[in-house]
Amino acid sequence: MPELPEVENYKVYIDSTALHQRIVAMDCRDSRLLKLSQSDFETHLIDQEFKATQRIGKYLFIETTGEKLLVIHFGMTGRPNYYKSEDDRPKYGHIQLTFENGFHFAFENKRKFGWWNLANSVAEFKAEHSLSDDARDLKLDDFKASLKNRKTDIKKILMDQSVAAGVGNWMADEILYQAKIHPAKKVEDMSTEVIERVFEAMKTVIEVAIEKDAHYSDFPEHFLMHFRKEDATCFHTGAKIEKMKVGGRTTYFSPEWQEL
Incomplete structure (x- = not known):
């Protein structure tokens, strides 16, 4: 999509x-x-x-x-x-x-x-349509405010268009991989430092994807998109990529790199 x-x-x-x-x-x-x-x-x-x-x-x-x-x-x-x-x-x-x-x-x-x-x-x-500011323009304070009092998985929140308009399934997986955050981690258990890490990863993924015209093959070699499939090999750990459902969406992650 x-x-x-x-x-x-x-x-x-x-x-x-x-x-x-x-x-x-x-x-x-x-x-x-x-x-x-x-x-x-x-x-x-x-x-x-x-x-x-x-x-x-x-x-x-x-x-x-x-x-x-x-x-x-x-x-x-x-x-x-x-x-x-x-x-x-x-x-x-x-x-x-x-x-x-x-x-x-x-x-x-x-x-x-x-x-x-x-x-x-x-x-x-x-x-x-309850849209947030575009995720590329979103300010950290607004992002933090949107996560306040949330009690669900961070991936589900990232894909909420009232939180970060424009982030979809593959982007959420990539953002969380770059931030070293498990997709099923509960927002209520995330520290301010972790939330800021997710925000910075989101900004990085957006800019890289735009710069590369969304040609996944041109993404940096450490980006999940190169091995975003079940049983592929994690760039950082050499372990197998796993698949699960989060918020009803197929989700790929590296369990050793993104510890829950």
Whole structure:
């Protein structure tokens, strides 16, 4: 699933291709991907332009010259695609906008878990969906405050979008591996020093992933993503990587490196 680093790359891609061009047409092959009717989208997008983008966690907001923001969630397999010829429309480009310059912008979504919506403002959407500040911008004091009085596993908390918007399953595993924290460790048992260590690991993982364009093969060799599978070998200890469920999500960890 596209997480914070992948969506940041999509933001950069859209900024470099699809801004400041008048939208003249919209085509949607599956209305289930639209949170509102297609006519609503056409009303607010046709004859408008994309002005700027903003990302909070896994959500991408596209400011338009109209009254509404376009909100995109990429689901499991979503991604943007900008191209000139209609013949180049990707197989799973279920939503397509056409610009006055003849180019097209498609929302690829093979597994159809992603969606489009319209919003009045980022602040309103953020409040309605209980999103924290983006994990990349999150301040330590706010992170600490979100963990106060929590009594559940740290991995489950990390994936709570009201705590650290943008952190998903693989990122949570990586953050905890870098911080040497067992994913099932209870937040109530974590010292201030340990919480700060998790926070710093989160910031490091985010920046590395963005710098490497979320290409896992380019991550530093000590990153879990290179051996994030059951019975693989831990970089630091040589022990086997184990798998468990935390908060209903498949979780990979090194029991000797991340002692409970």
